Each structure stands twice: as C-alpha cells, then as structure tokens.
Amino acid sequence: MPSLILASTSPYRRDLLQRLGVDFQCVRPEVDETPHPGETADALARRLACEKALAVARQHPGHWVIGSDQCAGLDGRILGKPGSEAAACAQLAAMSGRRVDFHTAVCVARDEQLFQACDLTCVHFRTLDAAAVARYVAREQPLDCAGSFKCEGLGISLFEAIDNHDPTALVGLPLIATCRLLRQAGFVLP
Numbered sequence: 001m002p003s004l005i006l007a008s009t010s011p012y013r014r015d016l017l018q019r020l021g022v023d024f025q026c027v028r029p030e031v032d033e034t035p036h037p038g039e040t041a042d043a044l045a046r047r048l049a050c051e052k053a054l055a056v057a058r059q060h061p062g063h064w065v066i067g068s069d070q071c072a073g074l075d076g077r078i079l080g081k082p083g084s085e086a087a088a089c090a091q092l093a094a095m096s097g098r099r100v101d102f103h104t105a106v107c108v109a110r111d112e113q114l115f116q117a118c119d120l121t122c123v124h125f126r127t128l129d130a131a132a133v134a135r136y137v138a139r140e141q142p143l144d145c146a147g148s149f150k151c152e153g154l155g156i157s158l159f160e161a162i163d164n165h166d167p168t169a170l171v172g173l174p175l176i177a178t179c180r181l182l183r184q185a186g187f188v189l190p
Contacts, residue, residue: 004187007056007067012152016173017066020189022182029055029067041073042103046118049105057109064185068173070104072147081144088137088148089130092158096128100147104169108181115184117177121164123147128158 004024006017014026029052035044046069053067072079074095082088105118140155142148149155151162151170168175179189 003060003063004182005056005060005063005065007052007065010172012172013068016168016171016175017178019175020179020182022187022189024066027056027060027065029053031055033069035078039078040076041071041078041101042105042118042120044078045069045071045103045105046107046116049107049118050109050114050116053107053109053114054112057111061111064108064110064182064187066173066178066182067107067109068105068178070102070146070169070172073101073103074098079147081146082148083143085137085141085143088143089133091148092125092128092133092137093130095123095125095147096133097125099124102147102170104172104174106174106178106181108178108185110185115181117174117181119164119166119169119174119177121162121166121170123151123159123170124161124163125158126160 006024006026007029009028031051048069049067053065057065082091100123102121107114107116142150166174166176
C-alpha cells in the first residue's frame with residue numbers, strides 16, 4: 001500500500017483515520033488559516049484542506065497526504081475555534097435556537113496530484129440558556145473545536161437535530177469521502 005500521511009496533529013482526525021486500519025503518520029502542516037476577505041465557510045474549508053495536504057506533500061515527495069479542515073458558518077460569518085471559555089460561551093449563545101452549517105473538507109494529495117471533497121452538516125441547536133452554556137463549556141472545554149462543542153461527547157445534548165450524509169464529518173474528517181478519495185489514490189480498502 002502507498003505511504004500515507006495525515007496533515008494534522010488533531011487527535012480527533014487521528015482517531016477517525018485509525019478506524020480505516022491503514023498505516024499513517026501525522027505531520028503538522030504549516031499553513032496560515034486566516035480567512036481571505038469575503039471567503040465563505042465552504043470555500044475556506046476547501047482551500048485549507050488542500051493547502052494543508054499540499055504543504056505536507058511538498059515536504060514528503062511520493063507520499064499520499066490527507067488534509068482536512070472544518071469551518072462553521074452562521075449568517076454568512078465564519079465561526080472558528082473559540083480558544084477561550086468566554087469565546088466558546090459567546091459562540092454557543094449566538095447559535096442557540098439556530099441552524100449552523102459545518103463544512104468539512106478533505107483533500108488527498110501526492111506531489112501536485114489531488115482529489116478533494118467537502119461534506120455539509122447542518123446542526124440545529126436547541127434553545128440554550130446562559131447557565132446551560134456555561135455548564136457545558138466548563139465541563140467539556142471545547143476550546144479547540146470549531147463551533148465550541150464536541151458532538152462525540154456531551155455536545156450532542158446541545159442539539160435538536162443533525163442533518164448530514166456522513167456522521168464522522170462533524171467530528172472533523174468525513175470518512176465516507178476520505179475512503180472514496182483513498183480508493184481513487186490506489187489504496188485498497190474493504
């Protein structure tokens with residue numbers, strides 16, 4: 001099987017990719033994640049997934065590299081990783097009772113060859129009061145997660161519904177699309 005690198009140090013993406021039973025190593029991509037002026041959440045996720053994959057592929061010629069990125073969009077605004085409890089509480093308060101679109105892009109690249117896909121997950125948040133938000137953030141500390149929650153943990157309690165095609169996308173790596181792209185790249189998967 002071809003050599004594979006995950007262009008990420010995210011424990012969430014690493015754990016998801018391990019489900020596929022392929023050998024891989026993780027390498028931190030050095031990519032500026034600042035959105036371009038007027039860039040949508042979908043465009044940003046796609047661009048960053050490809051930039052991450054290509055940046056690592058250039059450092060490791062001949063290796064297949066998976067890059068992925070997730071961006072949340074609310075009312076045309078991009079919601080990034082909060083970084084602090086106050087920012088996480090503010091994000092969750094803004095999403096209370098609303099629908100938020102999560103764009104999770106993946107790119108599989110080797111040298112300058114690439115395959116890419118993007119998954120859309122629509123999360124419908126229940127109405128959240130300030131006390132519930134504060135309890136959740138204090139308990140789960142979702143400071144490194146776009147949208148300020150961990151759906152694989154207690155974050156699921158914040159939702160009314162999730163509409164998606166791939167349940168792994170919201171965690172950070174759409175495995176259905178990733179499997180399809182890896183097969184295109186020559187990997188043998190079940």
